[in-house]
Amino acid sequence: MSETITKIREISTEKITEAVRGLCMKAACDLPEDVEKLIEEGLEKEESQFGKYSLEKILKNVKLSREEDVPMCQDTGMTVILVEVGQDLHVTGGSLVDAINEGVRQGYEDGYLRKSVVADPVLDRKNTGDNTPAVIHTEVVPGDQLRIQVLPKGAGSENMGAVKMCKPSEGLDGVVDFIVNSITQAGGNPCPPVIVGVGIGGTMDKCTLLAKKALARHAGEPHPNPEYAELEKKLLEKINKLGIGPQGFGGKVTALAVHIETYPTHIAMMPVCVTLNCHAARHKEAIL
Amino acid sequence: MATIKKITTPLTYEQVKDLKAGDQVSITGVIYSARDAAHKILVDLLAEGKELPVDFNDQVVYYAGPTPAKPGKVIGSCGPTTSGRMDAYSPTMMEQGLKGMIGKGPRSKAVIDSMKENGAVYFAAIGGAAALIADTIQKVDIVAFPELGPEAIRRMEVVDYPCIVAIDSLGNDLYELGVQQYKQVD
Numbered sequence: 001m002s003e004t005i006t007k008i009r010e011i012s013t014e015k016i017t018e019a020v021r022g023l024c025m026k027a028a029c030d031l032p033e034d035v036e037k038l039i040e041e042g043l044e045k046e047e048s049q050f051g052k053y054s055l056e057k058i059l060k061n062v063k064l065s066r067e068e069d070v071p072m073c074q075d076t077g078m079t080v081i082l083v084e085v086g087q088d089l090h091v092t093g094g095s096l097v098d099a100i101n102e103g104v105r106q107g108y109e110d111g112y113l114r115k116s117v118v119a120d121p122v123l124d125r126k127n128t129g130d131n132t133p134a135v136i137h138t139e140v141v142p143g144d145q146l147r148i149q150v151l152p153k154g155a156g157s158e159n160m161g162a163v164k165m166c167k168p169s170e171g172l173d174g175v176v177d178f179i180v181n182s183i184t185q186a187g188g189n190p191c192p193p194v195i196v197g198v199g200i201g202g203t204m205d206k207c208t209l210l211a212k213k214a215l216a217r218h219a220g221e222p223h224p225n226p227e228y229a230e231l232e233k234k235l236l237e238k239i240n241k242l243g244i245g246p247q248g249f250g251g252k253v254t255a256l257a258v259h260i261e262t263y264p265t266h267i268a269m270m271p272v273c274v275t276l277n278c279h280a281a282r283h284k285e286a287i288l
Numbered sequence: 289m290a291t292i293k294k295i296t297t298p299l300t301y302e303q304v305k306d307l308k309a310g311d312q313v314s315i316t317g318v319i320y321s322a323r324d325a326a327h328k329i330l331v332d333l334l335a336e337g338k339e340l341p342v343d344f345n346d347q348v349v350y351y352a353g354p355t356p357a358k359p360g361k362v363i364g365s366c367g368p369t370t371s372g373r374m375d376a377y378s379p380t381m382m383e384q385g386l387k388g389m390i391g392k393g394p395r396s397k398a399v400i401d402s403m404k405e406n407g408a409v410y411f412a413a414i415g416g417a418a419a420l421i422a423d424t425i426q427k428v429d430i431v432a433f434p435e436l437g438p439e440a441i442r443r444m445e446v447v448d449y450p451c452i453v454a455i456d457s458l459g460n461d462l463y464e465l466g467v468q469q470y471k472q473v474d
Contacts, residue, residue, distance in 0.1 A: 048470055050310075050452065050462070054414050057450075061417040071355050071365040074418040074438075112364055114355040114438050125325070127437050156370045156392070156415060188463050189370050189393040191415035243471030247414060248393060249452070250466020280416045 009144035010090050011288055013099035016146065019286045020103025023150040024079060025111035027284040028071040031062045034219040035195070035256070035281045042193055042246070042253040051251025055193075058246070058279055073280045076113040077152030079104050079134040082216060086143035097136060100148075105130040116155070137209060149216050149285040154278055157194060160186035161275040163208060168270045175200060175272050176235065182274040183239050183255065188248015191278035193256045195219055196239065199273040201263035211273040214259035216283055223260055232258045246279075256281075294448075298346035299387040304409050307453045309460035313411060315449040319348045319390065323369055325439040326432070327377040334380060341432035342441060345385030348411075352390075353438035354422070363428045363444075367418030368392040371410070375399050382406040390451055394463040404459050412454035412462070424449045 036059070043055040065072035081100055085091075091099070108115055108131040117132065118125040135153075162182040166174050179198055186194075199210025222229035235258040245251020256279065265271065295303055297317030307313065320342055322330070330340055351371050355364030371391030378389065379402035387408050392415035395403075403410060413421060424446050432441040454462045 048466065050466060053312075053452075057414045057417045057420060061414075061420040064423075065365070065419040068419065070358065070419045070422075072419055073416045074353060074355050074365045074367050075369065076355060112356045112358050114353065114364070116353075116438065127439075129437070159370070187394055187467075189372055191392065241472040243467045243469070245466060245470055247412065248463050248467070249412070249454075250462070250468070250470045252470060278416055 006088055008088055008090050009086075010092050011146055013091060013093040013096070015288060016091070016096065016099040016148070017103040017106065019148055019288055020081070020100050020150065021107040021110065023148065023284045023286055024104055024107030024113065024152065027150050027152050027282045028076045028111060028113050029069050030066050031072055031280060032219065032283060035279070036062055038220050038256040039193070039279055042256060046246065046251050046253045048245050048249065048251035050249035051246040051253060054246035054249065055253070071113060073154060073278075074114055075116065075154040075156065076108070077154045077282070078117055079131060080151040080153045080212060081134050081136045082149040082151070082213065083136060083138045084141045084147040085138060086145045087140050088144035089146055096138070100136055101132045101134055104132050104134045137212070146288040147285065148288070149283060151212070151216055152282050154280065157190035157276040157278040160190040161211070161273070163204060163271065163273045165204060166270040166272055168268065170270065175270070176238070178272055179235055179274050180238050180242070183244070184242055186276060187244055190276045191280070192244055192248060193246055193253045193279050195277040195281045196235070196255050196258040197275040197277065198258065198260045199262075199275075200260060200271070201265040202271065203265075203269070204271050206263055207271040207273040208275070210261040210263055211275040214261040215275060215277050215281070217259045219281060220257045228260050228262065232260055297348050297388070299348060299409070300346070301407050304387055304407050304457050307409050307456055309453050309456045309462045309465065311453040313451050313453055315348065315411070315451065316447050317445070319350045319444050319446055319449070320344070320431070321350045321352045321354070321442040321444060323351055323353050323439045324373050325436050326441050327374050327381070329433060331377045331380050334384070340384070344381060346387050347385075348388035348390060349381065349386060350390045350444065354442075363422055363425050365418035366422045366425060368413040368415055371395055378402065382408050394461070395455060400455055400459050400461065403455060403457055407457050409453060409457055410455040411451040413449075413451040421449065
């Protein structure tokens with residue numbers, strides 16, 4: 001009888017805290033180049049004077065915040081953290097969740113980032129003072145690594161998200177209409193140009209997480225499935241015909257990219273979630 | 289875009305009437321930051337018949353909550369937040385004499401009606417351009433509700449704060465006009 005011995009790798013909570021701290025600080029001040037490139041391309045396409053004015057200011061701000069190491073937006077977000085834990089990895093020295101939150105606490109304090117989290121959502125809405133807790137989504141995956149993606153999520157864009165439990169009979173047209181209508185409803189509120197994250201399938205909770213994961217993708221990278229890549233392209237064209245434009249002042253560049261993620265669903269369901277990122281589509285990751 | 293209109297605060301009725309939707313503006317003078325939590329307290333104080341900690345007559349309110357200032361700086365990054373969340377409170381504030389609001393994004397019909405009635409103007413700054421905007425803020429003092437942290441009311445002295453007249457005192461609305469101009473029917 002043969003037996004495979006799996007070697008368990010160890011990682012300390014200190015290392016995790018340090019990584020999260022750094023990612024939070026970097027994410028706030030250094031817009032990923034993939035997003036910056038899409039804004040630059042948007043400026044070339046934009047025709048409206050206020051649209052161009054907005055995009056020029058936005059690009060100037062991106063450079064200034066990177067050079068001076070200051071937050072590009074005062075809303076440094078509620079910290080959404082996607083974590084993939086390799087099943088052959090053992091976290092030592094305490095709780096993984098505590099280690100991540102400690103990283104957020106330190107990053108937001110040491111990075112002079114705004115603390116924007118209230119402890120109770122309805123009753124007293126008192127600020128926790130350290131931007132914790134983060135919203136942490138953990139997934140166990142094969143391997144022995146730890147992948148941490150930090151997405152500081154501003155409220156201006158997050159508030160404009162929407163979910164619909166579509167009927168299967170609504171078909172692709174129903175999905176497209178819901179997504180485009182969500183952008184119309186959002187108008188100038190989410191700080192366009194936006195990146196549109198779409199989750200389709202699973203259950204209500206699953207499709208919202210898919211949509212968030214769609215936002216974490218390299219900006220503008222098409223879906224690997226050509227049919228969905230085509231749908232992303234079609235949606236982007238439709239959205240950019242709405243006329244909302246940068247900041248909602250009117251124009252041709254309302255969205256920079258549409259990212260779709262899908263999952264199998266029930267015979268009686270077709271859930272769709274639309275979640276938005278403003279032009280300050282901050283995302284940073286580390287693999288430990 | 290034509291010339292930049294330079295205006296100073298506090299605003300007069302004449303200044304407000306002269307501003308048209310689509311005007312590019314630079315503001316110099318004092319503005320007061322206030323967001324959701326501060327507005328709620330202000331409106332509650334008025335409902336109780338109490339005095340406000342700041343006299344908003346002829347003043348400009350800035351919907352913003354800055355990041356903490358780094359050492360040697362007067363303020364951190366400080367761009368506009370979504371104005372729509374203040375829609376429930378703004379008419380009451382305009383009844384107190386508030387003449388200008390700076391934020392981002394469209395306003396409700398009730399707010400626009402109140403702007404017409406009270407002679408007020410709504411300026412839009414570029415959401416997300418917070419580092420750039422912070423450079424125009426020269427001096428900052430917390431004047432009310434320090435317990436609210438980033439949401440405290442701050443008195444800010446600004447020089448050439450850049451923004452656009454998004455909705456004027458006649459109700460002309462750049463968010464409607466601009467979008468209509470660029471909307472393409474499939």
